[in-house]
Amino acid sequence: MVMVAPISMGLSIIREKCLLKRWEHCFHKCMPRHLKKMSEEVIHENPWSVYKHDVYEKPDGSEGNYYYLETQGSVCIVPVLPDGRIVLVLQHRYLAEKQSIELPSGKIKEGTSALESAQRELLEETGWKATDWIKAGEFSPSNGYLKTTAHVFIAQTTDQQEQQLDDTEEIDVLYRRPDEFEDMITRGDISDGYTIAAWSLVRHRFLDRKNNTS
Amino acid sequence: MVMVAPISMGLSIIREKCLLKRWEHCFHKCMPRHLKKMSEEVIHENPWSVYKHDVYEKPDGSEGNYYYLETQGSVCIVPVLPDGRIVLVLQHRYLAEKQSIELPSGKIKEGTSALESAQRELLEETGWKATDWIKAGEFSPSNGYLKTTAHVFIAQTTDQQEQQLDDTEEIDVLYRRPDEFEDMITRGDISDGYTIAAWSLVRHRFLDRKNNTS
Numbered sequence A, B: 001m002v003m004v005a006p007i008s009m010g011l012s013i014i015r016e017k018c019l020l021k022r023w024e025h026c027f028h029k030c031m032p033r034h035l036k037k038m039s040e041e042v043i044h045e046n047p048w049s050v051y052k053h054d055v056y057e058k059p060d061g062s063e064g065n066y067y068y069l070e071t072q073g074s075v076c077i078v079p080v081l082p083d084g085r086i087v088l089v090l091q092h093r094y095l096a097e098k099q100s101i102e103l104p105s106g107k108i109k110e111g112t113s114a115l116e117s118a119q120r121e122l123l124e125e126t127g128w129k130a131t132d133w134i135k136a137g138e139f140s141p142s143n144g145y146l147k148t149t150a151h152v153f154i155a156q157t158t159d160q161q162e163q164q165l166d167d168t169e170e171i172d173v174l175y176r177r178p179d180e181f182e183d184m185i186t187r188g189d190i191s192d193g194y195t196i197a198a199w200s201l202v203r204h205r206f207l208d209r210k211n212n213t214s
Helices: A009-020 A114-126 A177-189 A193-205 B010-020 B114-126 B178-187 B193-207
Strands: A038-044 A048-058 A063-070 A074-080 A086-093 A098-102 A105-107 A128-139 A148-159 A172-176 A207-212 B034-043 B050-055 B063-068 B075-079 B086-093 B099-100 B105-107 B127-139 B150-160 B172-176 B205-212
Touching: A038 B034, A048 B172, A063 B172, A074 A114, A074 A128, A074 A193, A086 A114, A098 A193, A105 A114, A114 A128, A114 A148, A114 A172, A114 A193, A148 A193, A148 B150, A172 A177, A177 A193, A177 A207, A177 B193, A193 A207, A193 B178, A193 B193, B075 B114, B075 B127, B075 B193, B099 B193, B105 B114, B105 B193, B114 B127, B114 B150, B127 B193, B150 B193, B172 B178, B178 B193, B178 B205, B193 B205
Parallel strands: A074 A148, B075 B150
Antiparallel strands: A038 A048, A048 A063, A074 A086, A074 A105, A086 A098, A086 A172, A128 A148, A207 B205, B034 B050, B050 B063, B075 B086, B075 B105, B086 B099, B086 B172, B127 B150
């Protein structure tokens, strides 16, 4: 039996597993079991997130508890200057208790799209405006604890105005070439997971890869 | 005045800013202002994490609220077979509500080190044991919502035993060459932020970079 080409690597792997197990008829027979949600409770709600408790049913029929933080989602922007340099921000992170060099990012405000939020965050944090916006991908920052998605955009910047920071922010704007930015990640000078993951999704547009033969 | 070489890129950038502002005497004069913690309250505690509320003082003296989830930290392992392939896991993620291809990862259990947790997680999820372990770096998965650190290890695997899954897990083990794994990230087949960020910290050990001249 000849199977059709998979539409993504994810499905390709599922198919591979089907074939290995000689379950050739359909994909869903070998999809891992899901934990089934039985109930959902809000433990705490604030303007930024909701802390929740789900009760789920395990495959054996017994119950389990899942505690997690849910947010509207966030955006992470890779702003590119006309000369190819990347716009970064330097700020103090309260939870990490240190200075952090990051791509501009922020939460999606209720009633606004991811793109609108990205445009607002870029302007507020860096003062830069951009005309061309490309949705480059998305990721789950912490699959175990956060129910949220981070949306990654590439923005071709045009002109810079004043930053529009709120009263808790003090942000400095930095400019680095793609290879410099990559080196900062490799050396461990950047510890922000959003920044590292977002850059990983777009770096092939700025830097090519070759197999390491050393 | 000649300044000493910075010990890291982070400090280098601070210094750059000092020089730009003609504050040449010391770094701390231009360190961004910190939000000062005034109080800390536990809203909810469970075996996996603590949900907290801090009151902090803003630079203008007024008060603000910070809600966040704190954990013991987590580990993310890049397991390498003797033939150079990377060991990955395929599992269903409850919060993301989808299949997810990831590097093995898990939380640090109280009373155990990050390395011990990494060794335990690798064995439990994949059945693989490893002799050589290298701490490759660390990152903050979500600086805005989570007070935690993810520790990244490279493990040179030796021999495989049975997986030791708990009653909520069903995990399949996959093997991919570094270039295949990288392509999966670039194509968007991998959405787990831990996996993407962890690979970003170590990819230069497996794949070289060249500047994109196209």
